[in-house]
Amino acid sequence: MSDEDIKIHRGLNNVYFDRTKTTYINGKEGVLEYRGYNIHDLSEKSSFEEVSYLLLYGKLPTKNELDAFNKSLKESREIPSKIIDIIRSIKESHPMDVLRTAVSALSAFDEEASDKSYDATMRKGIRLTSQVPTIVMAHNAIRGGKDPIEPSKELSHAANFIYMLDGEIPSDSTASLMDKDFIVHADHGSNASAFAARVCAGTQADLHSAITTGISVLSGPSHGGAAENVMKMVKEVGSPENAKDYVKNLQKSGERVMGFGHRVYKAEDPRAAQLQEGVKFLSQEKGDPSWYEILVAVMDAMKPYQRRGIHANVDFFAGVIYHLLGIPTDLFVPIFAVGRIPGWTIQVLEQYKNNILLRPLLSYTGEHQQEYIPIENRK
Numbered sequence: 323m324s325d326e327d328i329k330i331h332r333g334l335n336n337v338y339f340d341r342t343k344t345t346y347i348n349g350k351e352g353v354l355e356y357r358g359y360n361i362h363d364l365s366e367k368s369s370f371e372e373v374s375y376l377l378l379y380g381k382l383p384t385k386n387e388l389d390a391f392n393k394s395l396k397e398s399r400e401i402p403s404k405i406i407d408i409i410r411s412i413k414e415s416h417p418m419d420v421l422r423t424a425v426s427a428l429s430a431f432d433e434e435a436s437d438k439s440y441d442a443t444m445r446k447g448i449r450l451t452s453q454v455p456t457i458v459m460a461h462n463a464i465r466g467g468k469d470p471i472e473p474s475k476e477l478s479h480a481a482n483f484i485y486m487l488d489g490e491i492p493s494d495s496t497a498s499l500m501d502k503d504f505i506v507h508a509d510h511g512s513n514a515s516a517f518a519a520r521v522c523a524g525t526q527a528d529l530h531s532a533i534t535t536g537i538s539v540l541s542g543p544s545h546g547g548a549a550e551n552v553m554k555m556v557k558e559v560g561s562p563e564n565a566k567d568y569v570k571n572l573q574k575s576g577e578r579v580m581g582f583g584h585r586v587y588k589a590e591d592p593r594a595a596q597l598q599e600g601v602k603f604l605s606q607e608k609g610d611p612s613w614y615e616i617l618v619a620v621m622d623a624m625k626p627y628q629r630r631g632i633h634a635n636v637d638f639f640a641g642v643i644y645h646l647l648g649i650p651t652d653l654f655v656p657i658f659a660v661g662r663i664p665g666w667t668i669q670v671l672e673q674y675k676n677n678i679l680l681r682p683l684l685s686y687t688g689e690h691q692q693e694y695i696p697i698e699n700r701k
């Protein structure tokens with residue numbers, strides 16, 4: 323078949339490659355559901371632990387089921403001391419690089435690492451959900467010249483995460499905002515990192531390999547890296563009255579405004595709406611409304627883009643929330659990963675259940691019939 327006869331789907335845009343019962347996204351109307359439950363209901367009424375259960379088991383838990391699930395999560399928070407040694411040895415690297423390396427190394431300490439049965443993969447997914455926050459915060463402590471703070475066995479997932487930052491138990495409102503952030507990041511269909519995790523699982527590789535793959539793919543600025551860049555942008559804008567010129571200048575130089583646009587959402591990203599409320603609230607609570615005001619001014623300046631389906635996405639608000647919580651900018655992408663572990667796990671489980679090697683084609687447009695010239699005769 324010649325290249326002209328081949329329909330190329332660059333970026334696999336609008337291509338369906340399988341079916342899922344986990345997450346529904348309607349990009350035109352800005353709808354996101356996990357297992358049929360609207361993200362707004364889940365963000366406002368549920369907890370990250372409950373949402374993780376929902377994603378993994380396909381139903382909302384009873385009280386007893388949630389208690390047992392919470393117990394497993396809390397019992398899995400510690401990481402082996404040899405992982406701490408590895409983190410120490412690479413402490414100068416970007417936190418995403420450290421996380422990728424540490425998760426990969428964890429497989430050496432997980433007795434079920436190569437067991438790809440449904441039950442073992444589920445158990446590993448639960449363990450990784452709890453271990454990833456510990457890795458992120460242990461590295462943060464170590465690079466700051468401190469000893470890691472032991473994870474709490476009492477606090478919720480979100481509260482424990484903030485607790486490991488500085489040893490202070492966060493207020494209920496702060497913990498609940500972090501919880502909401504983890505909920506909206508928990509899964510998102512076939513985004514680049516989940517797709518990559520599925521490609522990995524499609525070869526029958528194990529969960530640690532698939533999650534390591536997901537972390538690698540998430541690190542790019544077009545995916546998870548956007549929140550970090552939004553914070554840089556907000557600092558560059560400096561004050562609300564500069565927003566219009568800032569956006570105009572980016573437009574002129576053909577650059578993208580970070581935290582805007584989405585491959586699937588052409589209407590408002592419902593996750594962004596949830597986090598916008600959070601930034602507003604936190605800015606007031608911290609008595610520092612300036613960051614929120616800059617975000618609103620950038621949104622105003624971006625209004626003309628709405629006609630082209632470019633709206634604020636989840637990362638637009640996430641960065642300022644983390645900043646107001648005192649979290650260093652380079653931990654923003656790892657936080658995305660902390661929330662995403664249940665999502666990657668269930669996508670890997672779905673892939674295993676009806677497995678097929680994911681192997682698309684590339685249309686070759688290079689030369690043919692080239693004459694092989696020995697190296698000494700090449701110019």
Ligand code: CMC
Pocket residue numbers: 333510513543544545546548577578579580581582583584585586632635636637
């Ligand atoms: N600022 C300005 N213009 C934009 C933006 C933006 N943020 N996003 C897309 N466009 C324009 C783009 O220039 C292009 O214009 P034209 O047709 O004139 O060349 C058009 O919109 C389509 O862009 P595209 O790159 O073909 O669209 P895509 O679906 O591949 O892009 C995206 C999706 C997320 C990579 C892109 O919107 C982007 O780079 N956004 C900034 C980074 C960002 O915020 N990423 C976080 C995504 S949400 C978190 C997640 O779920 O991973």
